[in-house]
Amino acid sequence: TGVFAADFVAKIGHLESAQQSRHVHLEKVAKLVNERTDGAVEFQLFPQGQLGQQREMTEGVQLGTLEATVAPAAFLGGFNPAVSILDIPFLLPDNDETAQKIRGGAFGEALCDSFNSRGVTCIGLWPNGKKSFTSSKPLASLEDFAGQKFRVMDSNILIEQFNSLGASAIALPFGELYTALQTGVVDGEENPLDTIQRMKFYEVQKHLVLSDHGAMEDVILFNPAWWASLPEEHQKTIVDTFNEVIPELINHKAEAVAAALEEIKASGIDIREMSDEEKAAFRDKMYPAARAAFIERAGDEGENLIAVYEKEYEAAGAE
């Protein structure tokens, strides 16, 4: 912020802590956008849920109390059932480039467009890592999951994901999860490695499977009125800047994940990598159930989106 007040000020709220990849790159975008618009556009960042839970922030973006939010797709299903497609396990391929083809292509565009009828303007998707499983009980094979209790975020698709493995899906607030894992209220959970490290879940878990099964995609949402008030050139600058930092964001996340894995390894918990064949077996088991749960909720719109996705998935050459 300089001596001159910016013409367009946007408060951007999100849930992650200030050291995590999302915030670090939001700071980068804020700086670049400010420079590139000669100070006309200023982003004020409010990390770690200072402005409320995700539901409140998304509502705020609709209402105009908040100009933008960068939201995990998993928290947006109530606003836009179509976005829950991202909750489907093994949706995006392992390879970063192939995944970006799908995220940045027709599928990503269709998904983003589906927000525009919901009182928000989606300007793009950001990758934010992939989930792995941890548990206090062995997770050596697909069969091991049966009978275990896993904590899930509020999402019917994630519930189906665990049901398809014969496991229990338990709803618990994030803040209570550490203690619940410690005492054994639930056996396991699923989160990206850097979250597992930051939340210290590995301190209270015995087994970690590097499964990369769930894509954590962020959706960048702006208030439509604020967005429309921007001159077109500024809109373009913002969209381009958000897209431009994606490779950097992916690298930053990868480094954070690698560092997290080092720390987790040092704790001595049992870690194993899921093989490609095993991932395929998991996908075969989980995809149909989660897909059905998604279509049940998202209706025709969901069916169309699934069709776009499946076409893109094949075209991108994912196995």
Next chain:
Amino acid sequence: MILFALVIIVAVLLLVLGFEMFLVLGVPALMIKEFFYGNLPDPVVVQKILGGINHTTLLAIPFFILAAELMGEGQIARRLTGLVKVLVGHLRGGMGYTTIGGSMAFGSVSGSAPATVAAMARMVYPEMRKAGFSDKFSLGLIVSSAETALLIPPSITFIIYGWMTGTSVAKLFVGGLAVGLVLGLAFAIMAALEARRSGVERGPRTSWRERLVAIREAGWALGMPVIILGGIYSGYFTPTEAAAASVVYAIFVEGVIFRELTLRKLFAVTERAAISTAIIFILLAMGGLLSYFITLAQVPSAITAFLDAIHAGPIMFLLIVNISFLIAGMFIDPNSALLILVPPLYPVATALGIDPVHFGMIVTLNISIGMITPPFGLDIFVASSTLSKPVLTIISGLWPFIIANLIVLAIITYVPDISTFLPNLVFG
């Protein structure tokens, strides 16, 4: 500046003139909205009011209030306090230690200071008075002992701090246990001094036979702490679920075993607990609204700029940390203070070489103190509503404890070993 002064004047005026506390918080909040954030759509006020109470972890408060009302109305509370009296009644001030120990145990599992006040106050207040403690001291001790809920594990405050800073939660838990015990010890010393000063009588020493009889008498009542503590530590339920389970157990024991809880009584007790819940939650709701505006004011960047300007060393820095938290704790919900203040302060702390676990203890102790400092001290209002005592009486009983708290805070702040010795011993 003039507008801001006006807001403060109105708040003080409403407080002194005896307006309901939710108006004392709510009316100035609306003024802040109009004066400083006029361009925000007005319905945001309702959104943030609701946001202040729409949290699953807060559910422990109504459930524990209901359980406490059921136990107080029936036999469980009487039998439990009867047992305690037989065991420690011969110690001078034994009821004081019982209040502290009980609050520490209950606070440990509930993790919520207001829930601890709500559950303990009805049970121990009459007994403390009977034992000869003054009204003010009893109130002060009950309210302040509940603070340990945030320090003694498990504690969501530490989990949030760990998430924000990347500090080991296990280490924070162990450190919190040490700091919580120091705080409990400080209160115990105060209880001992007060008992001596005001001539609290010793009860007769009881024989082991009498004690065994009392334990048998307590029977079903003893199941309550066993279920809550045992249920949580053995993984049957979360602290919030334990609160609900304690209600079911109380209804079962009072209704089926002691056969004194009629449907009519159950209705009356539940209604009373609902009213206590409403009184607390409407304040939390208004607190949510105020915290929102304070967040929007971007206080963190002002603090960072100030710290940059004065080049504080560790001693000065920690003093500023404590003062910032104490001031914030006077006016906003302490948990919001955590979210707002840790991000600007933590990087400075690490740059000055302050141990993250140690800093976590300082922050959490500050937040605990915020629960009991006027004017916005949630625990004060909980005690006021559950015991029907004037707010001012409770505050006047709290001063000695707030001072004791500040002394403990100074010790914890400037003797890092208290916070870090145990965690380092356990985790190397």
Next chain:
Amino acid sequence: MKALAIIRTAERVAAVSIFLTMVALYSANVLARQVGGTFASEFAWVEEAVRLMSLFLVFLTVGLALEKGRHAGVHTWRDRIARATGLPLRKIIDAVGFVFCIYLVWLGYQMTAFVYGMGQKSPTLNIPVFWIYLAPTIGFALMALRFALSFFGRIDRFAGQASEE
């Protein structure tokens, strides 16, 4: 005043039944988890439901609490100041409280209507989210009613606070 008696009974019955249902649902949740398997997953909506119910518990009871003079506040000096200054302080509080609550009813209505228009649903129960904003809207209306009745001397909401002087 018959209407008030009906409202009061409705509030009490609603608060008590909501509260006890919350307890029952949470306990059922614990038991279901002991059973385990996909059966336990069937109860994933309980957390969201109980949280929603707690909002109604609070806002259906705030009016009763006001009528009984139970809301927290520093009442110690109020009547003394009123006597010393000759100000009708109780009436002033009632009037300010009424205006405050009515304004919040208006905002609550706007928020409810806005979220209704957006059509957003809750994640596991799949019910419309505008319901949660109905709670404070109703709650502030119930308090506004009490402030008004007290202003016109139809109820004595200060009786319970007499002992505090």
